Amino acid sequence: MLTIRDINVKIGQxxxxxxxxxxxxxxxxxxxxxxxxxxxxxxxxxxxxxxxxSGGSVTLxxxxxxxxxxxxxxxxxxxxxxxxxGLIPDLTVEENILLPxxxxxxxxxxxxxxxxxxIMPELMPMADRKALLLSGGQQKLVALGRALTVGTRLLxxxxxxxxxxxxxAQRLSEVISSLRSESLSTIMSMSETTHSESxxxxxxxxxxxxxxxxxxx
Amino acid sequence: xxxxxxxxxxxxLGALVFIAIGLVVPAWFLFTMTKAVGFGLVAxxxxxxxxxxxxxxxxxxxxxGGAYVSGLMAxxxxxxxxxxxxxxxxxxxxxxxxxxxxxxxxxxxxxxAMLTMALSxxxxxxxxxIAAIGGSDGFNVPxxxxxxxxxxxxxxxxxxxxVVIAALAAAVCRVHFDxxxxxxxxxxxxxxxxxxxxxxxxxxxxxxSFILAGGLAGLGGxxxxxxxxxxxxxxxxxxxxxxxxxxxxxGGYASVTAVFGTALVTELVRSFSGQYFPESWQMLLGIFxxxxxxxxxxxVGSMWAKPAKNHAIRSIKEPAT
Numbered sequence: 233m234l235t236i237r238d239i240n241v242k243i244g245q246x247x248x249x250x251x252x253x254x255x256x257x258x259x260x261x262x263x264x265x266x267x268x269x270x271x272x273x274x275x276x277x278x279x280x281x282x283x284x285x286s287g288g289s290v291t292l293x294x295x296x297x298x299x300x301x302x303x304x305x306x307x308x309x310x311x312x313x314x315x316x317x318g319l320i321p322d323l324t325v326e327e328n329i330l331l332p333x334x335x336x337x338x339x340x341x342x343x344x345x346x347x348x349x350x351i352m353p354e355l356m357p358m359a360d361r362k363a364l365l366l367s368g369g370q371q372k373l374v375a376l377g378r379a380l381t382v383g384t385r386l387l388x389x390x391x392x393x394x395x396x397x398x399x400x401a402q403r404l405s406e407v408i409s410s411l412r413s414e415s416l417s418t419i420m421s422m423s424e425t426t427h428s429e430s431x432x433x434x435x436x437x438x439x440x441x442x443x444x445x446x447x448x449x
Numbered sequence: 450x451x452x453x454x455x456x457x458x459x460x461x462l463g464a465l466v467f468i469a470i471g472l473v474v475p476a477w478f479l480f481t482m483t484k485a486v487g488f489g490l491v492a493x494x495x496x497x498x499x500x501x502x503x504x505x506x507x508x509x510x511x512x513x514g515g516a517y518v519s520g521l522m523a524x525x526x527x528x529x530x531x532x533x534x535x536x537x538x539x540x541x542x543x544x545x546x547x548x549x550x551x552x553x554x555x556x557x558x559x560x561x562a563m564l565t566m567a568l569s570x571x572x573x574x575x576x577x578x579i580a581a582i583g584g585s586d587g588f589n590v591p592x593x594x595x596x597x598x599x600x601x602x603x604x605x606x607x608x609x610x611x612v613v614i615a616a617l618a619a620a621v622c623r624v625h626f627d628x629x630x631x632x633x634x635x636x637x638x639x640x641x642x643x644x645x646x647x648x649x650x651x652x653x654x655x656x657x658s659f660i661l662a663g664g665l666a667g668l669g670g671x672x673x674x675x676x677x678x679x680x681x682x683x684x685x686x687x688x689x690x691x692x693x694x695x696x697x698x699x700g701g702y703a704s705v706t707a708v709f710g711t712a713l714v715t716e717l718v719r720s721f722s723g724q725y726f727p728e729s730w731q732m733l734l735g736i737f738x739x740x741x742x743x744x745x746x747x748x749v750g751s752m753w754a755k756p757a758k759n760h761a762i763r764s765i766k767e768p769a770t
Contacts (some may be wrong), residue, residue: 280646306648318643320636327632334629335649382648 233258233417234279234386239288241274241441248274249441251288256386259414263432264421271441272421273315276390279419280312281305292386307336311383315390315421317375321364325355325374328363332382339382348377352407369400376407387411387418393427401427453624460620463706467612471605479608480676485716486611487673488696489709493622494662495697496708500626501658502638503557507565508666508693510549510572511542513685515667516674520590521582523675529594531610535671542667546660554655557641569685576682587681590674604676611672618665619705625661626705634658666693695734699741701748711749 234256241249249271256262264272277283279290281302290297292308300308319328329348333341349356352373358366363374372392379387392408393401405427411418420428425435437445450458471479491508498505515538522528522537553564577585593600593607600606625631633649634657641651674680683689696715700707715734722730745751 282642282646301650302642302645303648303650306646312646314646318640320639320643322639323632323636330629331633331636331644332647332649334633335647378647 233293234419235289235291236275236279237289237291239275239278239290240286241271241278241283242286243274243283247441248283249278252438252441252443253288254436254443256417256419258417259412260433261408261412261418261431262420263425263428263435264419264438265423265425265435266421266438267423270438272423272438273390274441275438276312276314276388276419276421279386279388280310303335306332306382307338309383309385310388311379311381311386312388313372313375313379313390313392315394317368317371319363319366319371319374319378322362324360324362325366326359328374329355329377329381331378336382341381344381348380351380351410352377354403369396372396372400372404373407376404380411383416385416387416389418389420391421391423393422405431452627456623457620460616463619464612464616467616468609471608471612476603479604481716481720482713483604483608483611483676484673485713486615486709487669487676488693488716489615489712490618490669490672491666491693492696492700492708492712493618493705494665495693496700496702496705497622497626497634497658497665498662499697500631500638500702501634501655503655503658504562504694505565505659505662506562506687506690506694507567507569508662509685509687509690510565510569511546511663511666512670512673512689512693513569513572513576513680513682514545514663515539515542515670516680516684517541517576517582517670518667519671520588520674520680523591523593524588527591529591530597531593531595531600531607531675534593534675535610535614535668538671538674539664539668542670543660543664545667546663547656550656550659554652554659566687566690569690570687573682573685573687576685583681585682587679587683589679590677592678593675607672607676611676614668614672615709618668619709622661622665622705630654630657695738699738699749701745701750703747704750704753707748707750 236252236254238251238253239249240247240251252275264275266272274283278285281297285298297305320331323331330341330345333339333344355373355377358370363371366374376389376392392404396404408418409431422428425432436443491512495505495508518541519534519538523534528534549568553561556564582588595606595610633644634654636644637651637654645651670684696708696712699711718733718737719730722733726733741749
């Protein structure tokens with residue numbers, strides 16, 4: 233489904249990603265594992281178009297994503313949860329989750345919201361709370377819900393378990409596990425696989441921006 | 450009650466109250482309030498831009514565009530009906546903004562502010578050179594009519610029209626600002642990349658706000674051109690745009706009505722100070738701005754405007770009736 237071939241990404245003069253390749257089959261859960269600064273987030277950002285490629289290609293079902301504007305990528309079914317959560321602080325939880333449905337045609341906001349609440353019922357009581365009043369872990373859940381609103385084919389979860397209390401990490405792991413379906417693929421970046429070992433079908437390891445190993449989890 | 454209906458209901462009620470006030474105030478005050486509405490409309494458009502993190506120092510261009518196009522229509526085609534003139538002025542302002550938006554909407558911060566100001570100054574320079582439309586002297590605008598009737602010399606008719614326009618514009622902006630698209634514009638102020646990866650084009654969001662602001666400026670320009678009975682290139686001068694920015698910042702972006710109040714206060718301070726302290730009225734305005742920044746950093750409107758509940762959410766929570 234998603235094919236990354238020999239991509240290079242420069243941040244300033246530094247080559248953050250070097251000839252990195254990865255294949256993500258439909259319905260799979262992939263772990264992108266590496267130490268801090270290894271280039272995991274840059275690969276995620278490159279898939280979303282937030283980091284410009286200086287070489288290589290990223291294709292989704294044969295479509296070259298480089299020719300697709302950033303704001304058009306969610307319409308292809310790409311949902312992105314950044315490491316920083318990226319919530320809009322002045323908007324409520326529900327507004328944050330629904331935000332993509334306000335601009336994208338063909339998305340039933342009501343149905344997507346129901347899906348998010350079905351998967352994460354703990355979000356319902358805080359629906360009217362502003363995002364800035366949430367804890368870091370709660371923000372992760374909301375950011376995951378928002379990614380789910382548009383991520384019907386590929387979910388990109390950048391460090392979903394980072395900086396989260398163990399109990400909440402366990403809950404996040406359960407939620408992500410419940411997302412498993414034939415049509416939805418998930419890429420999770422992480423520095424270690426403690427909370428996700430049972431989730432992953434494949435692990436791709438990255439070091440200094442390059443592939444070091446790939447294989448079954 | 451449906452929030453959109455409630456907003457328009459409140460606007461209608463407010464308009465009725467202010468029209469009633471117009472019946473008891475002196476003619477000079479009617480004129481001042483009409484002029485304040487003209488400036489307030491431009492400032493309301495600026496509020497829309499400010500919500501999206503954009504500050505234009507060149508709204509005089511669209512203000513002037515609306516005033517010139519409607520004024521020329523009144524002079525050359527003999528159309529003096531206020532409904533037609535206001536519609537034409539609004540469309541003219543919006544169209545000019547739409548024409549320049551591909552250039553300006555890709556810039557942010559100081560570049561956006563300077564570029565918009567540069568465009569308004571280019572228009573000022575061009576208008577002062579065109580003798581056919583009065584050059585630097587401008588031209589007079591005929592007395593307005595409404596549905597075939599001449600408006601009263603007291604200025605009450607024009608004032609009433611101004612109040613209705615202000616109420617409509619405020620209600621439309623409130624509904625827009627609280628809608629999903631309006632909230633996305635506010636989200637763009639926080640972080641533009643964030644809304645891009647959520648599916649919104651920052652360029653489209655900025656363009657929409659810019660055209661709305663242009664249309665409102667055109668509306669304000671038409672109103673003030675008719676109220677003054679005269680239009681000149683100074684409408685596009687950078688100090689005119691600066692005054693509108695001043696009014697918008699004083700009002701803040703929490704409320705859609707505050708800009709009309711601050712426009713009125715500015716007009717009154719200018720009128721009275723011009724009479725009693727001709728050399729120092731700008732100082733009084735400066736002190737006023739300073740006090741607002743210190744004590745009401747979110748603008749005068751933050752005194753009564755609460756964070757709005759957005760209609761997009763309500764439409765999901767409440768079944769349509």
